Amino acid sequence: MAQLPGGPPLSPARRGATWAVLVLSLPVLVAGLLLPQGLLLAAGLVMSGTAAAVLRFP
DSSP states (O other): HHHHHHHHSEEEEEEEEHHHHHHHHHHHHHHHHHOOOOOHHHHHHHHHHHHHHHOOOO
């Protein structure tokens, strides 16, 4: 059986933590869009991008 190039799958606890970061990053991103805060917007983009990169869909 061939392995995926991304490595071993995430444990359920780590997958849950990744989903939590992704869910928490969306309000930060929206707040950065609504308020004129570039740092808040950048933080939301980095958080959501990192969580999406860690969370691999099979």
